[in-house]
Amino acid sequence: MKAVVRTEKLGVFALMLIFGLFSADLPFSSAQTIFNVLDYGAKADGKTDDSNAFSAAWKAACSAATQNPTVVVPSSKDFLVYPLTFQGPCKSSNISFQVIGTINAPSSPSVWRGRNARRWLIFHGVTGLLITGNGTFNGHGSEWWDLSCSDHPSMVGCATIIPVALNIIHCKHSTISDIYTINSARYHVVVNQSSDILVKNMHITAPESSPNTDGIHIELSQNVLVNNSVIATGDDCVSIGELSSNINVSYVTCGPGHGVSIGSLGRYGNSVKVENIHVKKVNFKGTTNGVRIKTWQIGLGYARKISFEHITLESVKNPIYIDQNYCNNFDGTRGNCEPKSTGVHISEVTYDDIVGTSSSNAAIYLNCSQSVACTGITLSNIKIESNKSGQQVTSECTNAHGTDSGVVQPKSCLQS
Incomplete structure (x- = not known):
């Protein structure tokens, strides 16, 4: 369901974000450089690990001298991505991550052994970040829910560490817009130690019975606006x-x-x-x-x-x-x-x-x-x-x- 955009007195910060006093939310210019993950080796079959391709595309975009470089995750494609950090700062003052297809987390908790099981995708230390595109982040959390210690405290070997899907950490002047996040193992979106963040037009869903699947969690952060979103989860x-x-x-x-x-x-x-x-x-x-x-x-x-x-x-x-x-x-x-x-x-x-x-x-x-x-x-x-x-x-x-x-x-x- 597409939420309807409304106008309200949102304050100086919100107006700056919405009306584009920083250019991350503006239409793409002819000077923009596109970094399509397919060009960096992504197989997009939903089975092959495409993490290296995503990492390479991000590093190329982040180091590009052009204004508003854009990583593109194309439509009608399924990508399997293991835990990954998209590290800043970037050379450009603005950078976009355009998700039109579907990015999938590994569905089995066993494949997370030896990896960072606290967080799936991390954007760290980025200024002027725009994550947008009407695509989907699918956390495939059902097997994690069945292992959750909070939901199954008497279970031997239950999981106390469960991955958060989309993490915005130490970021500034950034926007997440028009994204679908579904079935995260734990929180869907976390804004942590960040400032001047706009989260709008989000569609976040998980079963009502899924434990600790908060839609948007904000902590250690200032100047955050959550607007015009539909959220239906288990927390x-x-x-x-x-x-x-x-x-x-x-x-x-x-x-x-x-x-x-x-x-x-x-x-x-x-x-x-x-x-x-x-x-x-x-x-x-x-x-x-x-x-x-x-x-x-x-x-x-x-x-x-x-x-x-x-x-x-x-x-x-x-x-x-x-x-x-x-x-x-x-x-x-x-x-x-x-x-x-x-x-x-x-x-x-x-x-x-x-x-x-x-x-x-x-x-x-x-x-x-x-x-x-x-x-x-x-x-x-x-x-x-x-x-x-x-x-x-x-x-x-x-x-x-x-x-x-x-x-x-x-x-x-x-x-x-």
């Missing part, structure tokens, strides 16, 4: 991790999946700094969560200046959700946490214009720490009803402080 549609700021998520259709999540934060007792996170115009369909913030009891630091606005819900299990009490029990399960004196301070969080239906009784659930309260929470123009005829929904708050305005249904449980 978070979009997740935002630690040391991230100025993140905007808008015009996303999410479901199935676990919603849009900030966190989990502070798992290792570290100090968290997450701020200026804005989620708007997201439609949740049958997800296990809507808008969620989750932090570990032992974490420190803060998550602040967060907004969730203009959200629609269709049979969502936990529409508005904060859990500040993540912990691990001795048996590896979570929940029933003993009180701790530590906690990530969650503050200045706005929920505005959130409407639709809940599949759970508690439509608003704010489970904040007894030691480090949630403060500055605002609820306004909330109207959530049960998806079951004749049933009522409730709100439940623990140590959550703030104000409400306009219609708030179910009734606000915030403390002043």
Whole structure:
């Protein structure tokens, strides 16, 4: 399904990206040099390892003196590519990776032995990168899902290290656009230690039962815009991790999946700094969560200046959700946490214009720490009803402080 591009007030950074103040997203010029992977020996039969051809094409493009060199993965072709890093910096200020065909990961976990099983494809240290083309990254993750320790904790020999499909690491001023990513073994797209990144018009799918297959995960990054995308996976549609700021998520259709999540934060007792996170115009369909913030009891630091606005819900299990009490029990399960004196301070969080239906009784659930309260929470123009005829929904708050305005249904449980 092709998402419809919408225009909104996205801020100076987003406008710079969309309207082309850096040229990576502009139409190709006559001076462009094409580096087709077929010209570098790719067999494109879906069975032969084409990694060397992809590596050679990238190295040639990255070292080219021309403006906007482009690696081309041609249409109607299937390429098998093993774990590979596309290393920058490149000589040109802009470089394109145009995927029109299908790039396939090895389907059997056994062939990853001796290779980097944490990540499949990595773009590292590139400035002015454009990944585009209406092609597909196929992670072939089903055999990995059957080995996942998180899904099969009692299995002997289960896998704790599972590859992330598409990794953007230490990149700047870059765009991922109009790409399909399917069936990743773990996260589909990760933006890590990067800045000024635009992710738009994405189509990300995996079965609802597939473990840890987040659509887009952002961590240790600043100035990231996720826009106009359709995401249906077995985990978070979009997740935002630690040391991230100025993140905007808008015009996303999410479901199935676990919603849009900030966190989990502070798992290792570290100090968290997450701020200026804005989620708007997201439609949740049958997800296990809507808008969620989750932090570990032992974490420190803060998550602040967060907004969730203009959200629609269709049979969502936990529409508005904060859990500040993540912990691990001795048996590896979570929940029933003993009180701790530590906690990530969650503050200045706005929920505005959130409407639709809940599949759970508690439509608003704010489970904040007894030691480090949630403060500055605002609820306004909330109207959530049960998806079951004749049933009522409730709100439940623990140590959550703030104000409400306009219609708030179910009734606000915030403390002043």
